[in-house]
Amino acid sequence: MSHESTYKPNSNFEKWMDERLPIIRMSAEISSFPTPRNLNYLWTFGGILTFCLVVQIVTGIILAMHYTPHVDYAFDSVQHIKRNVNFGWLLQGIHMVGGSMFFLAVFVHMFRGLYYGSYKAPREILWILGVVLLLLMMATAFMGYVLPWGQMSFWAATVITNLFSAIPLIGESIVQWLWGGFSVDNPTLNRFYALHFLLPFMIFGVVVLHIWALHVTGNNNPIGIDVKGKQDTLAFHPLYTLKDGFALAVFAILFAWFVFYAPDYLGHPDNYIQANPLQTPPHIVPEWYFLPFYAILRAIPSKLLGVIAMVSSILVLFILPWLDTSRVRSAKFRPLYRIFFWIFVVTCLGLGYLGAKPPEGNYLIFARLFTAYYFIHFLIVIPMLGLIERPKPTPNSISESVLGKSKGGGGQPDAVPAAPENR
Amino acid sequence: MNRLVGAISAFCSVCFVLAGLWLGSANSPAFAASEAPHTGMQSWTFSGVFGHFDRAQLQRGYKVYQEVCSNCHGMRLLSFRNLGEAGGPEFSEAEVKAIAAGFQVVDGPNRDGEMFERDGKPSDRFVSPFKNDNEARSANNSALPPDLSVIGKARGLHREVPWYLAPFNWLQEIAAGYQEGGADYMFALLTGYAEAPSDFKLAEGMEYNKVFPGHQIAMPPPLSDEAVEYTDGTPQTVTQYARDLSAFFMWAADTKLEQRKQLGFRVMIYLLILTVLLYLAKRKLWSRVKH
Numbered sequence: 001m002s003h004e005s006t007y008k009p010n011s012n013f014e015k016w017m018d019e020r021l022p023i024i025r026m027s028a029e030i031s032s033f034p035t036p037r038n039l040n041y042l043w044t045f046g047g048i049l050t051f052c053l054v055v056q057i058v059t060g061i062i063l064a065m066h067y068t069p070h071v072d073y074a075f076d077s078v079q080h081i082k083r084n085v086n087f088g089w090l091l092q093g094i095h096m097v098g099g100s101m102f103f104l105a106v107f108v109h110m111f112r113g114l115y116y117g118s119y120k121a122p123r124e125i126l127w128i129l130g131v132v133l134l135l136l137m138m139a140t141a142f143m144g145y146v147l148p149w150g151q152m153s154f155w156a157a158t159v160i161t162n163l164f165s166a167i168p169l170i171g172e173s174i175v176q177w178l179w180g181g182f183s184v185d186n187p188t189l190n191r192f193y194a195l196h197f198l199l200p201f202m203i204f205g206v207v208v209l210h211i212w213a214l215h216v217t218g219n220n221n222p223i224g225i226d227v228k229g230k231q232d233t234l235a236f237h238p239l240y241t242l243k244d245g246f247a248l249a250v251f252a253i254l255f256a257w258f259v260f261y262a263p264d265y266l267g268h269p270d271n272y273i274q275a276n277p278l279q280t281p282p283h284i285v286p287e288w289y290f291l292p293f294y295a296i297l298r299a300i301p302s303k304l305l306g307v308i309a310m311v312s313s314i315l316v317l318f319i320l321p322w323l324d325t326s327r328v329r330s331a332k333f334r335p336l337y338r339i340f341f342w343i344f345v346v347t348c349l350g351l352g353y354l355g356a357k358p359p360e361g362n363y364l365i366f367a368r369l370f371t372a373y374y375f376i377h378f379l380i381v382i383p384m385l386g387l388i389e390r391p392k393p394t395p396n397s398i399s400e401s402v403l404g405k406s407k408g409g410g411g412q413p414d415a416v417p418a419a420p421e422n423r
Numbered sequence: 424m425n426r427l428v429g430a431i432s433a434f435c436s437v438c439f440v441l442a443g444l445w446l447g448s449a450n451s452p453a454f455a456a457s458e459a460p461h462t463g464m465q466s467w468t469f470s471g472v473f474g475h476f477d478r479a480q481l482q483r484g485y486k487v488y489q490e491v492c493s494n495c496h497g498m499r500l501l502s503f504r505n506l507g508e509a510g511g512p513e514f515s516e517a518e519v520k521a522i523a524a525g526f527q528v529v530d531g532p533n534r535d536g537e538m539f540e541r542d543g544k545p546s547d548r549f550v551s552p553f554k555n556d557n558e559a560r561s562a563n564n565s566a567l568p569p570d571l572s573v574i575g576k577a578r579g580l581h582r583e584v585p586w587y588l589a590p591f592n593w594l595q596e597i598a599a600g601y602q603e604g605g606a607d608y609m610f611a612l613l614t615g616y617a618e619a620p621s622d623f624k625l626a627e628g629m630e631y632n633k634v635f636p637g638h639q640i641a642m643p644p645p646l647s648d649e650a651v652e653y654t655d656g657t658p659q660t661v662t663q664y665a666r667d668l669s670a671f672f673m674w675a676a677d678t679k680l681e682q683r684k685q686l687g688f689r690v691m692i693y694l695l696i697l698t699v700l701l702y703l704a705k706r707k708l709w710s711r712v713k714h
Contacts, residue, residue, distance in 0.1 A: 037714045079500050079573065082679065089679040090686070234712060242708055246701040253694050260687025261472060261600030264576060269605065272577035272676070273569075282636065353586060403713050 005029060034233035035240050036221035038402050042116075043219065044247030045109040051248055052102040053207065057200050059095040067147065069193035071186045074149035075274040093263040099141050100266045101255050103289035106134060115341055117329030118220040124321040126213040131317045133206050138290070138314075140199040143192040145287060150271030155284045157184045157192070163297075166304040183277065223401050224329025225394060232398040283358070291355030292348050296374065298359040299367040309371065316378045323378060325386025333392040337385050344377045463580070465610055465666070469673060470603050472688060475681050476674050479655060481512035484671025487651050487664050492571065495563060495642075497551030500572035501675055504545040510681035511674055519545050526550045564628050566641035575669075575676030579604035580611070605676065606669040608634065613665035616644040 007028040009015040014024055066085050068077035081088035110130070113119055119127035142160060146153045161178050165171040180187030218227055227233055234240070258265065266288060270281050286294050293310050300306035316323075331338045350370045357363040395401040468477045485506065488498075503523035506514045514522065523543035528550060531538035543550070551570070553559035560567050581604075584592045595601075611634040619631035619638075629639040646661045646668075653659050657667075674680065 037712065076500065083500065083505075089683060093683070234714070239708060239712065242701065242705045246698065246705045249694060249698040249701050253691070253698060256687065256690050256694055257597070257600070260683055260690060262597055262602055263683075264602055265597060265600075269577050269579040272573045353589065 006032060030215070031235070031237035031241075033215060033236040034218070034227070034230070035236045036219050036227055036232060036398050037234045038221050038223065038398050039219060039240070039243075040222050041243075041247055042108065042112040043221075044244045045105050045112065046214075047244035048105045048248055048251050049102070049109060050207065051251075052098060052105055053200070053203060055094060056098050056102065057204070059091045059098065060197070060200065062091055063095055064197060067193075069147070069190050071149065071189055071275070074147060074189060078148045090259070093259045096267065097255065097258040097263055099144065100258070100287070100289065101251075102137065103141070105251070106137065107289070110134070111345065113220075114344070115331045116220055116222060117224050117324070117326075117331070119321045120324060120329050121321065122217050123213075123220060126210065126217060127321060128318055129206055129210040129213055131314065133203060133210060134317075135314060136199055136203045136206065140196060140203065141287065141289070143196040143199070146189065146192045147196060148271060149189065149275045151273045151275055151279075151281050152268045152271040152284070154184060154275035154277065155281055156286055157188060159284055160286075161188075163303075163307045163310075166307045168304070185277075220329060221398060222330060223332055223395060223398065225396075225398055225401070228397045228399075231403075285356055288352070288356075291353075292351035293355070295351040295355035295367045296371045298355075299364065299371040309375075313374060316375070320378065320382070324382050325384075326389060326391070327386070328391040328394060330394075333394050334385070334389055335392065336389040337382075340377065340381050340385065343373070347373050347377065463582075463607065463611075464601075464603070465607055465669075467603050467606055467670065467673070469606075469670065469680055471600060472684060474684055476510065476512075476670065478513050479657075480667050480670045481674050482514065483653060483655075483657060484667040484669075484674075485512055486653075487646075487668050488571075488671055490651050491645050491664075492668070493549075493552060495552055495559070495568040496571045497553070498549045498572045498675060499551055499570055501549045501678075502545070503543060503547055503549070505675075505678055507545065508678070511678060512671075523547060564641065568642070571672060571675065573676040574609065575605040575673040577605065577676070578608040578612075580607040602677075603673065606673040609669040609672055610665050612640075613646060613668060614662055 005025065007025045009018045009024070017024055063081060066077065066081045066088065068074060078092065081092050083089075085091070113127065113130070142156070146157045161175055161184065164174045164178060167174060176182060178188070179185065180191060221227075268285060285291075293313060296313050297306045297310040300309050326334060326337065328334055331341055347370045350366065351374065354363050354367040354370065359367065468475060468480070488496075503519055506512050506522060507516055507519040523545050526543035526547070527540045528543045528547050529538055530541050533539055553562065556567055582592060612632060615632045615634035617631055617633055619625045623631065623638065625631055626639060629641060630643055631638055632640045646664045648661055649659045651659065651664060653663075657663055677683075
């Protein structure tokens with residue numbers, strides 16, 4: 001849906017620039033980008049995520065100026081930031097809570113994509129870039145969690161890097177290579193610090209690609225019907241900038257609540273105990289946003305298979321566009337998919353809850369059931385649904401659904417509703 | 424539909440903040456109910472949105488720490504100057520100097536290359552009782568008394584609730600800004616010493632404690648009634664000592680708590696006004712288009 005450029009250079013300077021580096025044209029086009037008129041508030045999370053990334057990078061760079069990546073000083077240097085650096089407690093609090101807020105927003109963003117079929121043609125690349133972003137975020141968050149060098153930092157690093165030892169034959173060598181030694185130690189902390197600084201800029205780069213891909217295909221929308229013409233869209237600015245701004249302000253309230261009134265609520269008290277390689281904490285628990293994946297890992301009795309399942313739970317998202325056989329995008333018109341979507345949401349929440357519980361008794365049984373459903377959902381339910389489901393009739397166009405049929409405007413006669421069974 | 428969602432989310436954020444302000448204003452009934460015998464959530468002056476420390480309580484807490492705990496436990500991340508800073512015990516400048524001067528600090532090397540001892544200054548860190556962990560262990564029956572600088576945040580009280588109540592529990596704790604788990608735990612631990620049940624096998628040199636994980640703790644009961652003299656008429660009981668100490672540890676772990684909550688309130692008001700204005704602007708603009 002790349003649209004024709006409506007930008008006309010107004011001044012001699014703009015003309016001069018336009019012939020050399022059309023950056024003014026680019027921003028003009030972004031601000032006038034035709035956006036479906038029916039987007040709901042779930043579409044505001046792209047902007048919210050951009051905000052999260054910027055906040056993390058800005059606070060992170062300042063924290064890096066005061067942090068010491070050494071096993072003997074890292075823990076104390078974080079305390080130094082919180083106690084002695086001007087507003088260090090605020091920067092550190094924003095950065096720590098910001099990680100959680102980032103994941104909260106990205107999960108909403110992804111479930112939005114799943115519900116409205118935003119991953120389907122022609123948005124496969126857009127979706128895949130999103131999954132790449134998720135992986136980069138997870139790596140960044142994991143390495144960032146190691147930096148304060150508390151007990152959970154150390155033992156999370158030990159548990160997660162040890163997963164690579166499940167690889168047959170070369171596993172042990174890979175783990176030692178990752179550690180830079182024979183255990184998690186100073187070289188590990190140093191490289192995690194370097195990578196934790198690097199990866200956000202890679203995220204930034206992929207975000208640019210993600211937005212680029214978005215501007216090629218255009219937004220999906222709640223009814224999942226392609227934009228048919230001008231009557232279906234609105235200029236991004238100022239309508240959507242203001243709507244995004246309002247949603248961002250609401251999000252910022254929640255963010256600020258955690259920063260100022262419950263900064264440690266989402267963390268674990270054990271991370272205020274300095275890392276001690278000789279003392280394993282009674283329960284090693286990852287941050288909340290990793291809990292569903294942790295539950296999948298522990299649900300499977302074999303270490304290697306557990307690792308494979310955990311990794312596959314994200315990799316399966318890469319092939320989702322081709323697993324889905326339904327031509328109707330939005331769950332609005334898919335009565336069966338809508339039910340299974342909510343079952344899937346419950347599955348993910350259930351896995352998250354169980355990830356924090358010891359893997360025993362009923363907890364383990366349910367973790368296994370949910371893990372099984374997680375994969376059944378992608379590998380069996382989604383392909384099958386497209387074949388057996390009878391979708392509800394879809395409107396002809398966005399403007400028809402918004403403005404009502406009488407006013408028309410779809411560019412087509414109001415005769416037949418779109419074929420009811422677009423299989 | 425969209426307008427409805429917008430109005431609802433604006434309304435919800437206002438409700439959320441108001442609920443938090445209400446729940447957070449110290450002694451909410453929801454928490455007072457669970458104030459059973461010394462375990463569970465206590466009511467603290469520093470809980471909630473308007474939480475602040477009780478200066479006298481922190482000063483008493485420091486006295487108990489100084490006279491009892493500091494024989495075995497250090498607080499290496501604190502400096503004497505912290506005792507005089509805003510939002511803390513707020514000892515006067517002279518008092519801080521006097522407290523610091525009561526300690527011998529190793530400094531140096533001097534011009535001859537020798538380390539030497541001198542009187543403490545406000546800028547010095549708290550002096551730890553042992554030179555290193557090995558010395559600490561050898562003096563304590565091979566148990567290591569942990570440094571208490573961040574103990575207020577390094578412990579927590581875990582409320583076990585059935586899975587279907589968990590979301591409500593989280594929401595309640597988030598809305599109340601519950602961050603006092605460390606103080607609750609310390610208070611429960613310090614008042615949790617008891618005779619071991621007859622069927623409990625206590626290892627040699629260990630004490631029974633109702634709260635400590637595994638119920639065996641190497642630290643003998645540190646507090647006893649009348650052990651520390653209070654000059655302000657506060658009762659000299661184990662419960663009161665434990666309460667004052669727990670508050671002191673919370674401050675030590677979170678010296679910027681008051682600054683954080685005060686700034687937070689202003690930020691919240693600012694964000695609420697911004698949100699309402701953005702909502703009104705958004706509604707006005709969108710009323711011109713069908714969506």
